[in-house]
Structures are given as C-alpha cells and as structure tokens.
Amino acid sequence: MSDDGKQVSERGSSKRWELKFTTRITLIFGLLGFLTLILSMGYSVQTAKSKFEEDIKQSLLQRQRTIESMVENRINLLDVYLHTITSSRNFMPNSNISENTTVESITDDMIFMFQDSVIGASLDIFFLVDHSGSLLFDAGIPLYKIDPILENIDSPILFTNKWTLLEHEEISVLLKAVPVFDPASIQLKGYIFAGFAIGNNKIFHQDVIARADLDVLRIGTKKSVIFDSHPQVNGSKLTRKTVTSDDVLWYDNDVFFIKETLSLDKIITPIWLELGVAGNRFDSIYVEYWRSFLLLSGGFLLLLFMAGSILHFTHKRAIDNMMSYIESIKKGMRGVEFTPTDVYEYNQVSEAMQSMVEDLNIAATVFESSEGMLVTDRNQVILRNNQAFTDITGFQSDELIGKSLSQLKSNKYTDHFYKEMSKKLLIDGKWQGEIWNQKKNGEEYLQWISITAVMSDVTGKVLNYVVTLNDVTQRKAAENRIRQLAFYDQLTQLPNRQLLMDRLKKAVLSSVRTNTYGALLYLDLDDFKTLNDTRGHDAGDQLLVKTSERLQTCIRRTDTVARIGGDEFIILLEDVGENEKSASNHIDLLCKKILTSLGQPYSIANVEHHSTLSVGVALFIGDAEGVDELLKQADLAMYQAKSAGRNTYRFFNPEMQTKVMEYAEFANDIRSSIQNKDFLLYYQVQVNHHGERVGTEALLRWMHPVKGMVRPDEFIPIAEETGLIIPLGDWVLVEACQVLAGWAAHTLTQGLTLAVNISAHQLRTHDFVEKVKSTISKTGADPSKLKLEITESMLLDDIDDTIEKMRALQAIGVTFALDDFGTGYSSLSYLKRLPLDQLKIDKTFVRDLLTDTQDADIASTIVSLAKSLHLSVIAEGVEQEDQRILLASYGCLLYQGYLFGRPVSLKEFMASLETFENQLS
Numbered sequence: 064m065s066d067d068g069k070q071v072s073e074r075g076s077s078k079r080w081e082l083k084f085t086t087r088i089t090l091i092f093g094l095l096g097f098l099t100l101i102l103s104m105g106y107s108v109q110t111a112k113s114k115f116e117e118d119i120k121q122s123l124l125q126r127q128r129t130i131e132s133m134v135e136n137r138i139n140l141l142d143v144y145l146h147t148i149t150s151s152r153n154f155m156p157n158s159n160i161s162e163n164t165t166v167e168s169i170t171d172d173m174i175f176m177f178q179d180s181v182i183g184a185s186l187d188i189f190f191l192v193d194h195s196g197s198l199l200f201d202a203g204i205p206l207y208k209i210d211p212i213l214e215n216i217d218s219p220i221l222f223t224n225k226w227t228l229l230e231h232e233e234i235s236v237l238l239k240a241v242p243v244f245d246p247a248s249i250q251l252k253g254y255i256f257a258g259f260a261i262g263n264n265k266i267f268h269q270d271v272i273a274r275a276d277l278d279v280l281r282i283g284t285k286k287s288v289i290f291d292s293h294p295q296v297n298g299s300k301l302t303r304k305t306v307t308s309d310d311v312l313w314y315d316n317d318v319f320f321i322k323e324t325l326s327l328d329k330i331i332t333p334i335w336l337e338l339g340v341a342g343n344r345f346d347s348i349y350v351e352y353w354r355s356f357l358l359l360s361g362g363f364l365l366l367l368f369m370a371g372s373i374l375h376f377t378h379k380r381a382i383d384n385m386m387s388y389i390e391s392i393k394k395g396m397r398g399v400e401f402t403p404t405d406v407y408e409y410n411q412v413s414e415a416m417q418s419m420v421e422d423l424n425i426a427a428t429v430f431e432s433s434e435g436m437l438v439t440d441r442n443q444v445i446l447r448n449n450q451a452f453t454d455i456t457g458f459q460s461d462e463l464i465g466k467s468l469s470q471l472k473s474n475k476y477t478d479h480f481y482k483e484m485s486k487k488l489l490i491d492g493k494w495q496g497e498i499w500n501q502k503k504n505g506e507e508y509l510q511w512i513s514i515t516a517v518m519s520d521v522t523g524k525v526l527n528y529v530v531t532l533n534d535v536t537q538r539k540a541a542e543n544r545i546r547q548l549a550f551y552d553q554l555t556q557l558p559n560r561q562l563l564m565d566r567l568k569k570a571v572l573s574s575v576r577t578n579t580y581g582a583l584l585y586l587d588l589d590d591f592k593t594l595n596d597t598r599g600h601d602a603g604d605q606l607l608v609k610t611s612e613r614l615q616t617c618i619r620r621t622d623t624v625a626r627i628g629g630d631e632f633i634i635l636l637e638d639v640g641e642n643e644k645s646a647s648n649h650i651d652l653l654c655k656k657i658l659t660s661l662g663q664p665y666s667i668a669n670v671e672h673h674s675t676l677s678v679g680v681a682l683f684i685g686d687a688e689g690v691d692e693l694l695k696q697a698d699l700a701m702y703q704a705k706s707a708g709r710n711t712y713r714f715f716n717p718e719m720q721t722k723v724m725e726y727a728e729f730a731n732d733i734r735s736s737i738q739n740k741d742f743l744l745y746y747q748v749q750v751n752h753h754g755e756r757v758g759t760e761a762l763l764r765w766m767h768p769v770k771g772m773v774r775p776d777e778f779i780p781i782a783e784e785t786g787l788i789i790p791l792g793d794w795v796l797v798e799a800c801q802v803l804a805g806w807a808a809h810t811l812t813q814g815l816t817l818a819v820n821i822s823a824h825q826l827r828t829h830d831f832v833e834k835v836k837s838t839i840s841k842t843g844a845d846p847s848k849l850k851l852e853i854t855e856s857m858l859l860d861d862i863d864d865t866i867e868k869m870r871a872l873q874a875i876g877v878t879f880a881l882d883d884f885g886t887g888y889s890s891l892s893y894l895k896r897l898p899l900d901q902l903k904i905d906k907t908f909v910r911d912l913l914t915d916t917q918d919a920d921i922a923s924t925i926v927s928l929a930k931s932l933h934l935s936v937i938a939e940g941v942e943q944e945d946q947r948i949l950l951a952s953y954g955c956l957l958y959q960g961y962l963f964g965r966p967v968s969l970k971e972f973m974a975s976l977e978t979f980e981n982q983l984s
C-alpha cells in the first residue's frame with residue numbers, strides 16, 4: 064500500500080473513533096455514574112450490614128444486662144438473708160449463755176426461721192461452720208453436695224468481703240460468709256455461708272434463658288466453662304471463637320453470638336457470658352434493610368439517568384450554539400456576537416474566541432492606523448507595511464517588501480549608534496527614541512520610532528519585528544513652544560522663576576560637590592513704576608527688554624539671568640571662589656559692572672531715559688541654606704540696598720536675619736502666651752454727658768513672661784500678619800463674655816455694655832457668626848450688652864459677606880460700632896448699607912480738637928452724619944473737660960478717655976465703680 068493509502072486508512076481509522084462531545088461526555092458520565100453506583104452500593108451494603116449487626120449486638124447486650132440484673136438480685140437477696148441472720152434478736156442469747164450452747168442456739172433458731180419459709184427454698188447453699196472450719200449445720204438444697212465446697216475452703220474469712228466463685232467438677236457456686244460472735248464474750252464462734260449455684264443449676268439456667276429470650280447460653284471463667292446450654296445447633300457442633308475482648312459479635316450456624324463479662328462489683332471472680340440468638344429472629348429487620356437499600360439504589364439510578372439526560376441536552380444545545388458561531392467566523396462574517404447559553408465553560412470558551420477575533424479585527428484596524436507600521440521577519444526583512452507608512456515616508460509597498468530594514472536608516476547617525484540600537488534591541492527586546500530621517504523626496508523630518516521584537520512563547524526566539532513611527536516634527540516644535548512658555552519669560556525670553564528654582568537647586572548640589580561658593584543676586588529697578596505711569600506700559604516693557612540684554616552682557620555664559628516678575632531679576636552665579644573673600648571680590652566687581660552698565664542712558668521711544676537699580680547679594684556654599692532661604696536672604700539684602708539710597712548693592716549679613724528671627728521669635732512668643740494665658744483684658748470706662756457710667760471697652764494687654772508689659776501696637780500687627788490674631792481674638796471674646804455674664808449679677812455692672820474689638824481676619828472666617836453665638840450661649844452673657852467694634856479696613860473686602868454676618872448677630876441682640884471712623888477708606892455708600900449702631904470718633908480728631916479747626920469740623924461732621932443715619936456717636940481719647948464740652952455742643956453725648964479713667968484691670972475697674980457709687984451716695 065502506498066503512503067497516501069496508509070494515511071487515508073489511518074484517517075479513516077481515527078474517524079471511526081470520533082464522537083460528538085455530547086455523546087462522549089454522556090458515555091463518560093454514564094460510566095462514572097455506574098462506577099459511583101457500584102461503589103455506593105458496596106458502601107451502602109456494608110453500612111447496612113454494620114447497622115444490622117449493631118442492632119443485633121445491642122439486642123444481645125440488652126439480654127446480657129437482663130442476666131446481670133437477675134444475678135445481682137439473687138446475690139442481693141442472699142446478702143439480706145445473711146444480714147438478717149446475724150442481726151435478728153433470735154440469735155442474740157443473753158450474756159450468761161455458755162460457749163457450747165451459743166452455736167447450738169443459733170442452729171436451732173436458724174432451723175426455726177427458715178423451715179417453713181419460701182425464701183429458704185431459694186437457698187442453694189446455706190451452712191454453718193465453727194471457727195476452725197468444721198461443719199455445724201447444712202440448711203442448703205440436698206441436690207448440691209457440700210463436701211467439695213468444704214474441701215476448697217482454706218480460710219472462711221477470705222469469703223467475708225465479696226462473693227467468690229468456687230469451681231469444682233461437681234459444682235460451681237458463688238459463696239459469701241459472715242462471722243458469728245458470742246455476744247457475751249465477743250468471741251468468734253463460726254461462720255454462716257450462703258451460696259448461689261452457677262453450674263448444675265437447671266432451674267436458674269432455664270429461668271435465665273427464658274427471661275433473656277436466648278437460644279444459646281454459655282457461662283464460664285478463665286479456667287473453664289461452667290455451663291453450656293447447646294453444644295450443638297442444627298446438628299452441627301458450634302465453633303467456639305477465642306474472643307479476648309467484650310462487645311465482639313460473631314455468627315456461627317445461623318446463630319449470632321456475643322461474649323460479655325458480668326460487671327458486678329460484689330463478685331470477685333470474673334464470670335463471662337456467651338449469649339446466642341438464632342439469626343432467623345432478625346429476618347424482618349434484614350428484609351427491611353434490603354428494601355430500603357433497593358429503594359435508594361433505584362432512586363439513585365433514576366436521578367443518574369435524569370442528570371445524564373439533562374447534561375446531554377444542555378451541553379448539546381451549548382455546543383451547537385458554539386459551533387454555529389465558529390461557522391460564522393469561518394465564513395469571514397464581522398460583527399457576529401456569541402449568544403451565551405447556560406453552560407459557563409462553553410460561554411467562557413466562546414467569549415474568549417470572540418475576544419480573540421475582536422482583537423484580530425482590532426489588530427487589523429490598528430495596522431491601518433495613522434501611525435506608520437512595518438513588520439519584518441527575524442532577519443529584519445520587510446514583510447508588510449501599512450498605508451500610513453507610505454503617507455509619512457513616500458515609499459510604496461513594492462519598494463519596501465523584501466528589502467532589508469537597514470536600507471531605511473538615516474545617514475545622520477554613525478554606525479556606532481545603530482550598533483547600540485541593535486544591542487539594546489537584542490537585550491531588552493525593544494527600542495524607541497527620536498531620530499532624524501529623510502523621506503523619499505529628500506525632506507528631513509523628526510520621527511519617533513519604536514521597534515519591538517515578537518518572541519516565540521515556545522522557543523523564546525525572535526519571530527518578527529514590529530516597527531512603528533510617527534512624524535513628530537510639528538509636535539516637537541509645539542513642545543519646544545510649550546517649554547518656552549512654561550520656563551521662560553515671554554517678554555525678555557529670560558528663564559522664569561520655575562526654571563530659576565530648578566537651576567538654583569542644581570547649583571546648590573554643585574556647590575556641595577565642588578566645595579565652592581555660589582551667589583544669588585536679587586535686582587530691582589528703581590522707580591520703574593514712575594516710568595510705567597508717566598510713559599505707559601510699552602515704555603516699561605522696552606526698558607525691561609533692554610535691561611535683560613545688558614544684564615546678559617555682564618555675566619558669564621555659565622551664569623543665569625532670570626526675570627521673576629515685574630521689574631525684578633535674579634542672577635545665579637556658580638563657582639565664584641573657594642573662599643568667602645575671593646567670592647565677595649568677584650561679586651563686588653560684577654555688581655559694579657552691572658550698576659555701571661545699567662546706569663547708562665536708554666533710548667525709550669526715541670527719548671533718553673536714565674534708570675538705576677538696587678542689588679541684594681546672598682553668598683552660599685554647600686546646602687546649609689535651602690533655596691527658599693537663599694531667595695529670602697537676597698531679597699532682604701536688596702531692600703537694605705534700597706534703604707541705603709538705591710543704585711547700590713548690599714551683601715546679606717546675619718543682622719538682617721536676626722531681625723527676621725526676632726520677628727519669628729516674637730510670633731512664637733505670642734503663640735506660647737496664648738496657651739499660657741499671659742494675655743490680659745483691661746477695661747476703660749465709657750460715660751454719657753451726665754457723667755454716668757454706661758459701658759466700657761475691653762482692651763488687650765500682654766504681660767510677657769520676660770519682657771513684661773508689651774504695648775498693643777508692638778504685637779497686634781505681628782499677630783495680624785501671622786494669623787495668630789484669630790485664636791487671640793477668640794480668647795478675648797470668650798473672656799469678655801464671661802465678664803459680661805458675671806456683671807449681670809451685680810447692681811453696679813448689670814447695665815453696662817462691653818465693647819470688644821474684632822479683627823478683620825476674625826470677621827472673614829467662615830464660622831465667625833457660629834463662634835460668637837456659641838460663646839454667648841456657653842457663657843450665658845446678655846448679647847444686648849455686647850458691642851463689637853469693627854474698623855473701616857474690614858469694608859474693603861467682600862462687603863456683602865460682612866453685612867450678612869453683622870445682621871445675623873444683630874438678630875440675637877449684638878450691637879456694632881465703627882471704630883476709628885474717618886481715618887481710613889470712608890465710603891458713605893458702604894456706611895449707609897452697614898447695619899451699624901454707633902460711630903466712634905477717632906482720638907486723632909479729638910486730640911487737637913481745641914486748636915485745630917479742621918479736626919473740629921471733622922468731629923462735628925461725624926456727629927451730624929451719625930444723627931442723619933440714626934446712629935449713636937462716641938468720642939475716644941477725651942482727656943480735657945473743654946474737649947468734652949465742645950463735643951457735647953456738637954451733639955456727641957458719649958465719651959471715653961483719660962478724663963474719665965485709664966484702662967485698668969478688672970479688679971481695679973470694679974473697685975473704681977464702687978468708689979464712684981460711694982461718692983454719688
């Protein structure tokens with residue numbers, strides 16, 4: 064036969080064994096089910112057999128317990144006989160009965176007690192011996208000879224504790240003895256023995272077999288078999304198994320046997336029982352077990368058949384559905400979706416197949432994307448390219464396919480470059496980067512190229528290379544433009560702050576590495592604002608551009624000039640010297656050069672313009688100072704140059720830093736004093752035109768733990784700048800409200816109002832209203848007695864928010880006064896909108912009221928304005944009676960100042976009230 068014939072034969076042979084998956088799985092399932100059934104049947108039979116034998120065993124054990132009970136009852140009854148004999152008054156002779164007559168008396172009395180008793184008939188063995196063991200009396204059943212028993216009694220006392228089995232060829236009996244004493248002399252006279260015949264006791268054996276419902280009974284000990292009811296069963300001799308342990312069931316000649324030891328504490332000698340019951344007694348149980356087993360097996364077979372049928376039909380439906388989907392794919396149909404069935408695995412396979420097909424479709428789509436793509440073999444011979452590659456490079460497919468990839472490399476790079484590329488591609492399996500190349504027409508362009516090796520999952524060797532490329536010429540230009548916008552000043556084209564900070568960090572690291580000095584020069588043009596205001600922003604921009612050009616001519620190519628905003632420039636210098644002196648000399652020369660260059664006249668819009676600048680210098684070596692700290696130091700030095708008259712330069716020195724540190728230390732002291740409660744409230748009285756005390760103002764004082772009393776104008780501005788004014792103001796509000804709550808209980812103070820100054824920072828907090836309300840609620844202060852004083856500066860920012868907060872607090876009774884009115888930004892339109900209750904004439908207008916007509920006119924105007932707005936008015940800083948009289952003539956009827964009292968502590972203020980009250984009375 065030819066090879067083709069063999070192949071056909073082999074294919075035909077294999078074809079005969081091809082089966083549908085549903086048929087194959089049904090057969091496998093049936094085989095597995097059959098094996099499972101066989102195993103289950105075997106297990107069930109074994110389980111049923113075990114259960115059946117366990118039931119028989121329990122039945123025999125119950126019979127054994129019945130026999131135990133019978134034996135126990137018999138020996139308990141005999142114990143009663145013995146106890147009755149020894150304790151009966153008939154056996155108690157008087158004290159003068161002689162030794163010989165004692166035993167005779169007991170014997171006579173015993174005959175008398177049991178001669179007509181039915182109980183006596185139960186006494187298999189009953190006899191009396193003297194202390195030497197000689198028989199005195201035998202009252203037992205004549206059937207049982209007593210001589211063998213007496214011969215085996217070595218010492219009667221050994222039988223007094225428990226029942227002991229005495230075995231003999233003629234008789235096997237359980238014996239127990241009780242001693243008999245002379246009541247007069249308390250001397251041992253003999254022993255009374257009672258016995259229970261175990262062997263040769265036909266009546267007992269029949270009774271046991273009948274009551275225990277046994278077919279076979281054997282009784283024995285370790286020495287011998289005492290009784291055997293049936294040596295043969297069904298004409299066959301029984302096989303006696305050697306059983307060493309109890310509770311073991313065995314089967315012999317259609318009889319079930321079990322061997323058990325009597326568990327009676329009163330018997331010393333172990334006695335075993337071998338119980339047998341004919342197997343035909345359990346036929347009904349046996350039949351019931353088999354009936355249940357057959358029902359369960361039949362049910363299992365039915366369920367197995369049903370499960371197999373369901374499995375066959377469900378899998379057939381799922382497979383048919385999957386095959387239909389595969390046929391659609393083979394026909395090249397796109398967009399075909401798999402419809403899931405109720406079989407999870409087939410759904411997973413089909414969905415994976417659908418995902419694979421979609422990936423292939425996507426891959427085909429991607430290959431025709433806007434990115435240029437090439438596919439080569441392992442030798443980098445081009446196999447295929449997409450249309451985008453042709454559009455980008457100008458090369459057609461017939462010019463590429465079959466050619467080596469190396470023919471497309473650029474001449475702008477050396478062979479070493481391409482060797483390194485190949486090396487990385489070999490090691491990492493990919494390479495990507497930007498390279499310049501030429502199109503077919505000779506045009507140069509920047510391309511982003513990515514080369515990826517496709518590896519075999521089996522051998523790990525390269526199968527293909529995939530090359531993707533993009534023309535990024537325009538994108539690169541856009542990136543450069545974005546970089547220019549992000550890192551360079553658009554007016555001067557100098558580096559901006561962001562780029563400067565990056566270079567400054569690198570300069571600091573370089574200083575650490577080389578141990579050389581660097582410098583930061585902070586430059587600010589003098590009177591630049593004047594040029595902008597007088598000649599316009601275009602002129603200012605021209606000056607900035609010309610300044611940047613001159614600055615670049617003054618420095619080295621390695622140095623950096625940056626514009627950080629407005630008219631401010633930064634010069635960053637590296638490696639200016641290995642010691643401070645040489646570095647300072649270098650900077651001195653540079654600063655003089657810069658001042659000279661920038662001091663030359665500029666031609667701005669055909670007009671000559673002169674400009675100067677102030678320079679601050681910060682030297683650095685290593686990274687002891689952070690970059691932000693260096694900028695601060697240079698900034699401080701620049702302001703020192705401006706303070707020195709401008710058009711000069713100053714080096715940063717520690718004294719400048721000391722002032723900054725003092726400021727920070729002062730702020731830290733404020734923070735600590737808030738926690739340590741070093742702040743105090745002083746109170747200055749407010750009176751009306753009758754001289755009556757109507758209120759007071761709470762004034763903040765600071766008792767510094769080291770410096771003593773600090774003036775408010777020294778610490779309030781720092782608290783404002785650092786934000787500490789908020790916790791400080793919260794403390795003032797709580798303290799003032801607590802005082803107000805306390806005043807409500809005293810006649811002298813219950814009518815007084817208390818004014819508290821509120822910071823702009825406090826008022827701007829989002830929870831200001833809630834804080835005030837919460838403080839009033841917690842302290843129990845009367846809100847109508849609380850007056851909050853605000854300043855005009857608070858009206859500059861978000862007037863609507865300020866008005867909303869004031870109205871919310873006025874709704875609960877809090878009043879508002881405008882402090883220092885007329886000294887700041889006064890807007891009558893704002894004043895009209897504000898929900899105020901009082902205007903306060905500032906002390907600057909009151910101080911020169913009597914000598915300065917302008918101040919007098921302002922004070923009079925404020926009073927008139929307050930009246931027109933229906934507001935009360937109070938003047939502060941009143942120190943002379945003539946001032947009060949003049950203010951009263953204007954209509955100002957409330958006053959505050961040294962004329963009426965200085966700010967004092969709460970204790971002193973209360974004392975002054977009491978003094979004032981006493982003077983009035």
